[in-house]
Amino acid sequence: MSAAQRGNSRQSILDRLLSKDITVPPLPQIDHDALVRFDDPLAKFGEMLALVGGDLHIVDSSVQVMSILGELAVFRDAARIASMVPEVVPGNFDAAAIDDPHDLAALDWTILRGEFAVAENGAIWVDGNSMPHRVLIFIAQYLAIVVSRNEILNNMHEAYARVGHPKPGFGIFVSGPSKTADIEQSLVLGAHGCRKLQVFVMA
Amino acid sequence: MSTPLPIIDHPIAAKNFVTNDQRSPWHDTALWFVRSKRDKQAASVPEWEYLRSLASQIKTHTIADLGRYLQEFERNATALGANVYYAADAAEHNQIVLEILRRHSTTRIIKSKSMLTEECGLNPFLEAAGIDVVDTDLGERIVQLRGESPSHIVLPAIHIKKEEVGETFHRHLGTQAGASDPAYLTEAARGHLRGKFLAGEVGITGVNFAIAETGGLVVCTNEGNADLGASLPRVHIACMGIEKLIPRFQDLAVFIRLLARSATGQPITSYTSHFHGPRDSASELHIVLVDNGRTRLRESPEFRAAMHCIRCGACMNTCPVFRRSGGHSYRATVPGPIGSILSPSQNPKGHKSLPYACSLCGSCTDVCPVRIPLHHQLLAMRGDLVSKGLLPLEKRLSMKAASFLFRHPTLFAIAGRIGRISLRVLPHWATHHRFNTWSIARELPQPPRQSFRQWYAINRSKMLPKASEKLS
C-alpha cells in the first residue's frame, strides 16, 4: 500500500466522520462538590497503598529513611542503587551517565521523587522529566518513592488538576509494586517491574 | 502461532466447556470473585453512579464529534513529535506496522496487550512476514505459547488452569515438571521475558485513552510490561481504535477512576502511563488510528453507544453465560456481552448466534462503567439480524405461528387445552425426549386440568363482553 493511498484513508475516515452529522450534546462540567474527600487523606492513602501491595513509611528525616531501608536485606545487599533524590537517599549508580537504557538492566533499586500522592487509590504521580531514563521506574528490582506530606490529594480529579497541562514527555501514576493475577487469579507481586514498593511520606 | 477457531453457533461452541462439570464451575467462580472485588471497589466510591453518568456523557459527546477530536488529537500529537497514521481496516493497520518495522530492519518485537491488534490479527500477519512477536503480558504470553487466543480481554488466560500453565512453561521455559505454583511460574516468566524485553527492538502497545486536547496517550497495566516495552527500545508503536479518544486531560480522572475498579476490582492499575510525544530526539513514537468498521458503527443510532466501551471486561465477569461457557465459545476477539454487539455489527452472518447467547438479565447494563445499555442493544441486534433474514427458518416460522396464535384467543385456548391434555395423558417418554429441548435437562410443568381463563369463566360470573369479538 502506498503512502498516497494511506493519505486517502485519513481523508476518507475524516470525511465520513465529519459528513455524518450527529447532534453533539455538551461536555459535562464536573460538580466538584459531588466528589469524595477524606477527613484524613494520609490515613486513606496508607490504607489504599496497603491494599495495592505497597509499604508506607511516614518519616521526618532522611536519616529515618536510611534506617528503614537499612533494615531491608534487599537494600543492604543491593549492588546498584540509582537515586533521583540524593538528598534523601544517596545512590551509588549514576543513571545519567548511561546512554542506552538497556544498560540499566542490572539495577537493583531506583529511588524516585513523587510529585504528589492520591488518597483514594494509593497512587503517586511521578514526572518522567525528574529522571534521565523513564525505564528506571520499571527496570529496577525494587522501587522507593519519596513524596511530601503536604502533597496528599483526595482524588483523581484533584490529581489531574494538579498536573495541569502535561509537559511533553512522560508522566505516570504508580500504585503499588508490579503485579499479576494471570495464573488462576492468584495475586503475585513482581511481574515485570519492581517486586516491592516502599513509599516514604516526608514531613 | 495461534489459529483462529472456526466460527460456529454459540450453543455448539459452548457445549464442551459448559458441560464440563469441573471447568465450568471453576471458571464461573474465578470470574465471580473478580466481579465481587469490583462490587467492593464500586461501593467504596460514593459518587460511583455519578461517575458512570459523566463517563457516558463524555463518550456520547466525543463519538458525536469524533471527526473534530481526531483532527485535534492528530495536530497535538504531531506537534509533540509523534507520527500519526490512519488505517481504514485491519489490513491497512497491519501494513502500516510492518512498514515501520521494515524501515528499522527489525525482526524482534515486544508487544503488550492490545485488543485492537488482536482484532486486526497483527501477530499472525507479522509472524508470516518473518517477524518474532513476543506478547509480554503474562496471560497473553501463556496463550501465545499454547497457540491459543485470549479468552477474555482483561484476563486472557482465565480459562487455563495453573497445572496447564505449568506444563506449558515446562515445555517452553524449562520450569520443573509438574510445578504449578503461580508465584514460581510468574517468576519464571519474569526471567524469560526480561530477556525478551532486553532483546526487543520495537515496542508495540495498545492504548487505553488518547487525549485530543494534549495529543497524549494513556496506557494502563499492572505488570509494567507496556512500560518496559515502550521505554527500552527506541521505537514505540501505539495501536488504537478511533473510539479511544477523550476530549480533555481532566476527563482522564473520570475514566481512570472507573476502569480498574470495573475491570479487576483494583482502585487503579499499578501503572498508569501518560505518553506525550516520543521519549527523546533519538526515539520515535508512531500512533496508528484504526477505523475497521467504527465509522460505520457510529452512524447507527441504535448501536453507536457500543463505541463508548473502554474494554474493562466487567460485562464478561458479570455475565452468567460467559462465566459458564468461557470466552472461546464466542469465537470472537471481543467476547461476552459487548462482543456480542461489536462482532455481529462487523460480521452479522458469522456472529449471528451471539446476541442470542444471552438471557437478557441486564446485569451487564448495570455493571458497565460507561452505561452502555448492553442488554437492550443485544435485544435490538436480534431485531437487526431478523430484518437481515439471518434467523433460521424454523425459528422464524415458529414465531410467526406463535404470533398467529396470540392474535386468536379462541385458538390459543384450544391449543393450550390440547397441549395440557396431551401432557397429562401421554407417557413421560413421549413428551420428554431429545427433540424437546426444554425436557433434556428439565421436567415440563405439570399441566393443570383448568386454565385460568376456564376457572374465571366458571367462578366469576361478571364477565366482560368478549374483547376478542370487539377486535375481530
Added chain:
Amino acid sequence: MNVGLFVPCYVDQFYPDVAIATLELLERLNVSVEYPDGQTCCGQPMANTGCNEDTAPVARRFVEIFADYDMIVCPSGSCTAMVKHHYAGYFADNDAKFAHVRDNTYELCEFLHDVLKIDSLDVRFPHRASIHQACHGLRELRLGASSESMQPREDKVRRILDLVRDLEIVPTTRIDECCGFGGTFAVNEPDVSAAMGRDRVADHLASSSEVIISADMSCLMHLQGLIRREKRPIEVMHVAQVLVGRKLK
C-alpha cells in the same frame, strides 16, 4: 379505580393458581378487578427473538384490550417490563391509548407497594424461604436495587413479603444472579440455561430454604423443571400464592 388483570400466557395455561391467588389478593384488598377476556400474551417471546413484525400486532391487540382500565396489574415483572419498556417501537409517539397502558401497568408487588401502599396483611406462612429476584423485575422495573448498581433502592418484593407473619427469609450467596430461563434462551442455549438454573437451585438449597419465592413464575417454571428432574428437596411458589396464604406442598 378499575383494574384489569393481566395474566401471562404460561400462567394462564400452566399455573392458573398464581392468577387465582393474584385475583383473590386484589379482591381481598377491595380492588375492583376484572380479567379481560381475549387476552393471550404480551408478545415477549417474539420480541425477544427479534421478530418485531410478529410482535407488533400482538402488542397492539394487548393495548386495545387493556386501554379502558384505569390500571393494569400483572403477576410478572418480565411481562410488565415488556409492556412498559419494550412496546414503544410498535406505537406512534402520540398514541394516547398506548401511553395510558404503558404508564398504568404495574407488577403485582409494585402495585401493592406503590399504589395500594399496604402496610399489613392478615396472612401467615410459617416457613424458611429464599427469594429469587427475577431479572426483569429487578433491572428493568427496578423493584429493588440490583447488586451491580450503587444506587440505593427499596426492595419492593421483600417489603411486601415482610408483611407475612412467621415467614423467615434466608439470604442466598448470589443475591440476584439470573436463573437462566430467559424465555427462548432456555431452549436456544439449553446447556448454559440448565447450568445457570442448577447453580441457582444449589445456592437456594445451601441457604437451608424450604421454598424459593419469586415474583416471576417463568423463572420458577424453569427452576421447578430442574428441581423435579433432579429430585431436589425444595419447592417453588409465586409471591401471590404466599400472600394469600396458600400452603406449602
